[in-house]
Amino acid sequence: MLIISNNEGKARFNKPLYGLTGTYTLSEGIALPYFLSLIEINRAIDELKIAEQIPASLDTKWSLKELFQREIDEKRVEDDIVKGYLLDPKKLKFFNAITIVLMPKGQDGKIQDTFDDSIAIEPPPIPWDGTDPEDAQWKHQDAKIANFNGVQFVSIGLSARLRWDEDRVLAVAVDGQHRLWALRTFREDQKFRGGTLRTVEQQTKIPVIFVLLHHNAGFQNVQSEADYSIRGIARELFTDLNKNAKTVDKARELILDDQSINAQCVRTLVTEKTGEDAKDRLPLSLVRWQDDSNRFDSSYYLNSLVHLDLLVSATLDLKPPRDPMEKKQVMDFIESINSSLGINEQEVEYEGRSLSKYYSEDYCDEDGEPDTPFARLPENYLESAIKGFKVNFRPWLIKLLLDFKPYRNLLLYAREHNLIEGKFGMFQAQTSKHKGIIREQEIARDSDWHKREILAHQTGIATMKEQQWAFKAIFQKAMVRLGRMVEFEYKGKDKNLGNIDNVLSFLDRLYDKGVLKVDTSLSNYPFRLWTFVAINPGNDKIKVAKAVEDRIFYLLCLWYFGSRKIEIDIANGEPILSKRKLLNFFKAEANRTQWPNCNEAYKVLYRGFDTNAFYGKDHEQLTKERKEEMVRDRFSSLLAAGLPQFDRQLSNDGVSEDEDEFDSAQES
Template identity: 30%
Template sequence: MGIEEALVEAQEVHYTKLRPILRGRFALSRTAIPYFSGVMSLEEVAKELGLVENLPADLRARWRLEELFQREIDWDRVRKSIVQGYLRVPDKLKFFNSITVALLPLDEKRHITSSYGDASNAPEPKPSLRASPWSVSNIGGVQLIQADSSPHGFVRWDPTRIFPATIDGQHRLAALQMLLNEGSLSLDALSTEISVLFLIADKRAGFDTAHLQALPDENPILAVVREIFIDLNKHAKGVKRARQILLDDQDIKSRCVRQMVSSTIGEVEEGRLPLGVVHWQHTDTAKFNVGEKTAPFITTVELLYSIVESVLALDTPRDPMDEAQVRRYVDSIERALGVSQQIASEPATYPNVAPLKDYVERVHLREGYEVPFVTLPSVYLKAADEAFKVRWRQLIVSTLQRFQAYSDFIDEVRARDALSGELAAFLVLPRRAQLQQIDEWGTERSARLDEPLHELAALKDGKWPFFAVFQKAIIRATVDAWGERTRDSRRKPTLEAFLDEWLSFLNWMWERGHFNLDAILQDDSDSRLWAAIGLNVASDTVRYSDAAMKRIAGLLILWWSVYNGETPSSAAKKYSKVSGNLSQCMLALYPEEEDIGARQSLARDRLERVLKKAKIGRGRRTPNGSV
């Protein structure tokens, strides 16, 4: 008898349809777990399968705290992340892996019972399914038909006697149920079929629980299901943040980060950071100044993402169906990247592509046909990539490559083969392969691995540029300084000319030791330059906060203005309030000379002196007092 013939037989009203399955067996423990793999339509999955959080209420007190926690459905995540942010995104490929369902026996009160019991009023299979090679097992409310010499079979169950509990894939099932209940799905979408793994905790299905130890008053079936449920949820690990950033093709900011980083070790790509100096694996830490573990790195993938997030300042909608929020989001994309301008500038590359606002209004906000706006279609994402290259990439990457603190360090990394040589190749190996390589090196390990990493780590010690808060601040200041310069109606410098001036200033500060954590305001003094700005006053430890980042960035802008002998810029005025008394002193230092050369020379001299004598922070003074 073929599958088609079996499936067209008349179905008993109180049983589900007869479904073809394949038998499998997981036998890595003393108790083997049989499972049965089948497919169900989208409508069947949504209507016939149950969520663990919907198990009968009288059982709640019998679930441990961790089990109760894992039973809970995060409905906000279901709606926003899975339904609106994934399933309803146009032109996005969608796929779910298998859902695992335990078919649990119910008593007459619809409470989970301790055994499946005998069958009553089970439907009679057709004669061809009762003959060899088929065997029929009526396991309480489950009818299981299996072939003796192959893994093929069929299954159906009585919904009044069986609770199909989804023990892996609850959020996926909840999303599918929500998607179906909201309606407006095409016939093609409704033809979706979902892979389902069925578990039947009964010896007649091949699941022998004799070796399992349950408490005297514990339901053995529920004990089995709970253990599997907890293991599946506990051992499921989320993708690390850095890996998400490197793999996400739908997120604008992630794509921008990848535009700044070379794609392979040893490859030197113009306008991109060498991969060998970017901490992208993040197996131990997401920082880049933690001793030998992060010795060759000048930044991290997560830090670059945070920088891009700050620079672009995209107003991502909390509700992708809210028209006002969506329009603000589109406005922020255009403001930060000018996607439509990029499209208009390259008609050959983007033929017949409408401005982004027009597309969103037509496809996502059309009355009566609203579609969640979560990400850009591929053509607009491509335009966003190109726009980021034009507007922001050189500004950020040049600062991280040409600022002397980083450029000198990159040279040291290169000299130790950590950019493209043997050490670089070793650092990207999986941990097990690294241990094998260390064994092969033997006594040469120290020279090849330990010494170069120790030397590189020592070069970063006590240097501000190798702290995340300072790197964010220096990029923030770079962006602000460039913005001030482009708004200056008296001169419109090229980006390259601005970078030459800006990096000359940063290098001038670096060469004089002002970017050391322990920089002081006066010789033979313990007054720290960065106290109450980027360091905690009492402990001299680094402040990792957005407020500290803004104070550091503001002070850099202020010093930049003095360095150039300019009138205080709007940025300097804005930041003077958050940079302590030192900033107030700085505002009085601008010289009056008309000759630009003399003015700059005098300004730099006064900047040098103010860094030697100043009152900063909470009234702390050098022995000589304030300027």
């Protein structure tokens, strides 16, 4: 219920709320006052807001954490909370307290970072209504009265009273926004109460905690290193209150969990805010962060947040213990951490103490037996581990994710059309509800705005991705595995394998040749090039499975090995092997030390062809020798499809076309 104060035309204060006040002083130099009140359900619905009710604006840049704070899961609200809980007659209904931050609002309706003490606002009278004798008690000589920028807070001992001007202040939920929105949906939606709660329901009171972020109310903060604006503090409170609550979706966890090594590593790969571009990070404006999908082969996405997590997880290859009290499993986990994230073969450390020493001294008893579970990398060691990621993985990983030609082309298009820092990126950063509001606002001024500024570019980028393996998550994982082998396992120093720049040149050449199109044909063969490797021979559908990822990885390996060997042979003046001899060369186990696991790559890919679908309907009549010949024929042509093209003279003079079996010594 809103009451117009005696300052009519100047302020619009709500009816006073009564309750208790307290202060958190658990850190030196910090005092965080709060006010706890029981609010009638209708008042709570009317006067308390969620982040999505903050006015929409294309001018605001949002950090990752703020993006998730603003997004409401409407399906969860309606299905889980309203239908599955509030409407269940057998359920005892109870919500935890909703946490509210009073946030200053400018004349344009936008949230301000601080309360503006330079603006003088005449405080409302006490009592708020001359006919209310109970409220008159607050005009007491012992009362501490704080008036600041549209907020009036009065306390007498532990008892307190709160009002705010709704034209200048928004009461925004930083914890419990789904509960608050569920109550609003329950009351307002025509499917449920249609605007009016039943009499018995109106008796409900909602516990609400207000955080008061102004020095007049007792707020103190000596911290200066982080973001301590009103928005910054609200974001921090949201993160702290939510990260250990009900299990959140994976994308949200990646943003909120500051204790996860994976999440921390992923965040080094993307810009911190929307509308922000960088040469060495993926622009958040082009990353799919809104949901749990790992796909980025449609719409405008350069990548997906969840997919980046999968890449980081596979790249780090850590081995967390199944049993955190089993010492061998824990030691294997620590070894994997040190192997991946130690710099120059040193262990990750904190204040000079290695992780293994920390475990033996703090998690084991005097006999060296575990007495405390060790399940994840301790928080103190995260900084050292992140440094290791930035040294061992991030440089070459960012190169692959930004400089591979199809990704480079997408970024070039986005920058030429100002999609990252312009209206397109700002629009995509909005919640679904705000997108709808902004779309209607802009179309009212310019009927072609949405089609021209948003849809045209979404279609333009989507067209660039059509039938391209580069934008398939399963291919990118295989591609990154190749980069990891070259740059991490062999440190980019192996003369045969080269470095990440050689890998990029190789991938760009495949892309330019059209080999990396899903529907690429293989000359003189009935099946497409990628059939039996990654697409189904029956319906040309892409198979998504670990076995398929392995086959893509091993095919990239053989193409890369073959390309490098040809370059090396030319440089040494040696004849180039024919496609059959080159295939046999990589089949030979003797060559696996110079070309890592080349024989395993051969075996895995061979098994992909060795199927009845490949041999055809007459497969039962074919001899073993005929089947082997069919596989070798297609396999060698598949290998040749990914190798460099040389001029006619070189092909005639330098390539041995002898198709006899490779030297038996090489086969052994």
